[in-house]
Amino acid sequence: MAARLAQTTLDPDSFRAIAELAYRESGLTLADKKATMIQSRLRHRLRALGLPDFPSYCSYLKSDQGRQEHRHLISALTTNVSHFFRERHHFDTLRALVTQRLPALRAGASLRIWSAGCSNGQEPLSIAMTLLECAPDMHGLDLRILATDIDPKVIAFAKRGVYSDRLMEGVPTPLRARYFTHAICPETNEPGHAAGAQIRKLIRYNPLNLLAPWPMRGRFDAIFCRNVVIYFDLQTQCGLWPRMHQVLHRDGVLFLGHSERISPPEHFGFRVGEPTTYRPA
Ligand SMILES: C[S@@+](CC[C@H](N)C(=O)[O-])C[C@H]1O[C@@H](n2cnc3c(N)ncnc32)[C@H](O)[C@@H]1O
Incomplete structure (x- = not known):
């Protein structure tokens, strides 16, 4: 399973569904060119949830019990780089x-x-x-x-x-x-x-x-x-x-x-x- 997940690719429909949700909930805009980055950031969520692929992950996000996952999704998608006395x-x-x-x-x-x-x-x-x-x-x-x-x-x-x-x-x-x-x-x-x-x-x-x-x-x-x-x-x-x-x-x-x-x-x-x-x- 872990080996299969390592290769799971983010298909265009799942990318679109994730991008829409991220935009709606947090204002984040995910450009197409970010797909590979998003794929690698979200693979650990699939692993944590025991889901086989991105379409299953998107169905989970839409379900009632998947509401909690929105938080993890946004957390995985945000860029948190910061430093002391920046600018x-x-x-x-x-x-x-x-x-x-x-x-x-x-x-x-x-x-x-x-x-x-x-x-x-x-x-x-x-x-x-x-x-x-x-x-x-x-x-x-x-x-x-x-x-x-x-x-x-x-x-x-x-x-x-x-x-x-x-x-x-x-x-x-x-x-x-x-x-x-x-x-x-x-x-x-x-x-x-x-x-x-x-x-x-x-x-x-x-x-x-x-x-x-x-x-x-x-x-x-x-x-x-x-x-x-x-x-x-x-x-x-x-x-x-x-x-x-x-x-x-x-x-x-x-x-x-x-x-x-x-x-x-x-x-x-x-x-x-x-x-x-x-x-x-
Ligand atoms: C790159 S960090 C910037 C940190 C700090 N302000 C700095 O300049 O070093 C961007 C932060 O914005 C947060 N963020 C993104 N979308 C947000 C939203 N809709 N509401 C509140 N915070 C958000 C992210 O979680 C992330 O921690």
Whole structure:
């Protein structure tokens, strides 16, 4: 069976059914040229479920008992690559924003940041370190980071907060010493680092599909939605911008990934700031 599965190919009808489901549920667009990648990512699901081929897998997805499998499917199809302090210039902009808000924060105002599509947690932890590095008294101020992702697997990883030394590369040595302790990665037994309480306590992790209704009340001072919409088609992206605008403070900032754009920004009530940085117009 295992040998047969290793050769199971993703037929065009199954590809179409999987692509439709992924689009409907998560906004992911799967181009035809991704078929081989999808085939190899999903073979382990067929193996886990004891299914002989992709048509059986698609029938299972459509069945009542297959509802649970949608989660695993989306998890297998999403790309979770991330790293600490990715696109460092965004963190410079964040530091400038926080520094400007310091008097208000010290007078009791709050600062709310959303990492939307946070993957394994490197992004919210980079945000947390940036905040705490802004001033010596940051610990006592009202700071909170919401970190969400559609994939419960990455949320579980992020909550554990243990990173192999390879994944720690982007963290400068002084920050490593201040905010992390040495640890062994639970799944791989590799040497690594565990995020400390100082930064972890600023972050709330929750699974959230960006296409579903958002339960959050209140607005954010900054939203990081980076390298997420690149997997969405234009229509899905255009549906997202007004919602982002609505939950962003009028003097807030929205960060996108280096190959993502709001086009045209003024159509959605934004103006371009620094590269891939948008502010309400
Ligand atoms: C490439 S990672 C980006 C991580 C981080 N923002 C960064 O830039 O390093 C993209 C993340 O978006 C998440 N994602 C994809 N579709 C989503 C959706 N519809 N709702 C919420 N998250 C989604 C994926 O699960 C994945 O973890």
